[in-house]
Amino acid sequence: MAYSQILFEADEHGIALITVNRPEKLNALSGSLVAELRDAFERVAGESAIRAAIVTGAGDKAFVAGADIKELAALSAIEARQYALRGQQAFRLLETLGKPSVAAVNGYALGGGLELAMACTVRFASENARLGQPEVKLGIIPGYGGTQRLPRLVGRGRALELLLSGEAVTAAEAHRIGLVNAVVPQAELLGHSRSWLHKVMANAPLALGLVLESVDVGLDIGLEAGMRFEAAAFGISAATEDRREGTRAFLEKRSPAFAGK
Numbered sequence: 001m002a003y004s005q006i007l008f009e010a011d012e013h014g015i016a017l018i019t020v021n022r023p024e025k026l027n028a029l030s031g032s033l034v035a036e037l038r039d040a041f042e043r044v045a046g047e048s049a050i051r052a053a054i055v056t057g058a059g060d061k062a063f064v065a066g067a068d069i070k071e072l073a074a075l076s077a078i079e080a081r082q083y084a085l086r087g088q089q090a091f092r093l094l095e096t097l098g099k100p101s102v103a104a105v106n107g108y109a110l111g112g113g114l115e116l117a118m119a120c121t122v123r124f125a126s127e128n129a130r131l132g133q134p135e136v137k138l139g140i141i142p143g144y145g146g147t148q149r150l151p152r153l154v155g156r157g158r159a160l161e162l163l164l165s166g167e168a169v170t171a172a173e174a175h176r177i178g179l180v181n182a183v184v185p186q187a188e189l190l191g192h193s194r195s196w197l198h199k200v201m202a203n204a205p206l207a208l209g210l211v212l213e214s215v216d217v218g219l220d221i222g223l224e225a226g227m228r229f230e231a232a233a234f235g236i237s238a239a240t241e242d243r244r245e246g247t248r249a250f251l252e253k254r255s256p257a258f259a260g261k
């Protein structure tokens with residue numbers, strides 16, 4: 001697919017940088033832009049040379065200022081449901097890539113923008129970022145997973161505070177409540193995101209995938225079944241060449257060279 005509203009570039013380390021590129025509309029997500037994102041996430045999932053992704057917004061003002069309100073205003077109930085489902089599916093794909101992803105939140109992350117950030121593995125924010133779910137101010141509710149992921153990330157009380165007030169919080173407050181993992185100066189945001197990914201990518205790739213999957217599955221199936229899933233995944237990790245290399249390298253007092261096998 002040729003992209004007109006996002007940019008996609010993969011670097012030599014296997015990090016795909018996906019930039020929502022509609023700065024004149026503060027990177028608002030049109031339906032066609034969400035389709036481009038979906039295609040980009042499929043590329044990240046499918047290309048073995050790509051090992052991680054960073055999602056960010058073009059310009060220095062917005063990550064993504066929400067779904068496109070002009071489009072939303074014209075949707076019938078049936079169309080709105082489809083619109084929500086398509087966005088949910090795209091973001092779920094991002095969440096279940098089996099590879100780590102970073103939301104580099106470089107400004108406003110509102111509505112669908114915060115929902116996009118929450119589907120990433122971690123969120124790093126620039127100092128000017130503002131994050132919120134303002135949908136109730138527009139007479140609607142979040143439709144790209146906000147009512148589900150926000151309470152999982154920050155707890156029910158804080159999630160409801162944000163969802164019901166529609167007010168945005170500062171980057172510092174988002175950090176305090178665990179909505180973002182770190183706050184850094186805007187000029188350092190991509191560098192910080194890349195260096196975190198480099199640290200993660202030095203670890204065994206199959207183990208990373210199994211951790212991501214175990215946490216994702218475990219959060220939905222409860223402790224008992226989650227533990228069983230973890231034990232099975234642990235068993236799979238023990239069958240990898242990377243396990244042999246990782247344990248041997250430790251015993252031989254050297255750095256491991258993981259093959260992802």
Ligand code: COA
Nearest residue numbers: 024025026028065066067068069070108110111112134135
């Ligand atoms: N959908 C469509 N267009 C949007 C948008 C959105 N979610 N957010 C911003 N834009 C557009 C504006 O309409 C404006 O377009 P125009 O220049 O053609 O008039 C442009 O982006 C710049 O936005 P503007 O509102 O002028 O910038 P600002 O600095 O004054 O305010 C915000 C920034 C983020 C506070 C404000 O744009 C805003 O409240 N946006 C909507 C946020 C929202 O409710 N998102 C959830 C949607 S479900």
